[in-house]
Amino acid sequence: MAKAAPIPGLEPRARFGDAAAAAVEIRSAEVFEHARGVLDINDIERVHDMRVATRRLRAALEVFATCFPNKRHRGLLAEVKALADALGERRDPDVAIEELTKVANGLGAAERPGIAGLIEELHAEQLDGNRVLAGVLLGVHECGLEDRLAELARSARAEQEQTS
């Protein structure tokens, strides 16, 4: 799992709004850095890394919610959540397959066909999840989610500058 990048300026006495802008900028950049190769089902760590990065971004949006324009923040949080859900739908079968394979390896030949059938079902879900994720990623790209998140972060800074 990729380590989270440090957020510059995260000092105890930093303004909450400034910390919010920096956190969303850094965490958002991390999500899109991990997008490459995420649909490759032979390398399940890629989807895991992007999922973790998306969770961290979602957490930043939730923790600092009060610093952003309400309506825009709510819309973007919902979009990030939809991306996280799609990544989760794709990732969950990966994890289950790994766990079931470990259990099956410890069992005798008589027990294996039942678990193999279940694993087969999960492989089908993995492919379905990948199709859904491909659609969501396309939507994320087409609607410029990355740019709009950057704009949201900027707006927190701008609002603060106006009020200070």
Add this chain to the structure above:
Amino acid sequence: MKARRVKGLDPEGELAVNAYRIVAVRLDELEALALPALEHGEAGALHDMRIASKRLRYVLEMTAPALGEAAREGAKTAKALQDVLGEIHDCDEMLPRIGARIARLRDSDADALRAAAGDGAKDLDPAAAAETPNGTHYRGLEVLSVYLTARRAVLFDRLSDQWAELEPQGFAAELLEGLSDARAPRAPTGEAAP
């Protein structure tokens, strides 16, 4: 589960002060949800406790560079809770799924044997039982179900022990006290900080 609203947050205020307020609410939320979850071990309540520990973990991880060691330690504790709760959740997701799969296979096998007997059949030959298309599948699924039921019980006991070791009130108080250091008032210019 919707997160409890944190009152008094101020975008113009200091990070440490705002973060402290959020952590205090998230801690309170976790403690409130842990009680029913650990008392009955019901899947829904444990799920809520998992979400609460995740929220606490993330706010602490996010703000640890500003809030210091107490936040880092608190995040580790929350992660440990979240991890075991996540493993229990996986069992809770998989067990009904196995049950549903067994039921589907059973119905499909019964339909296959019925169809093989033909429309005019007066009875079903006992030898037909050996011809169930999925006959080799049940055993593995039942064994898996037994394993996951036992594993869940082991994990639940581990969670209960982990929580008991935290002495919940002590954990919250210690964490908040540690965070207080980071939000101590700024020393006036020219004076050394206490």
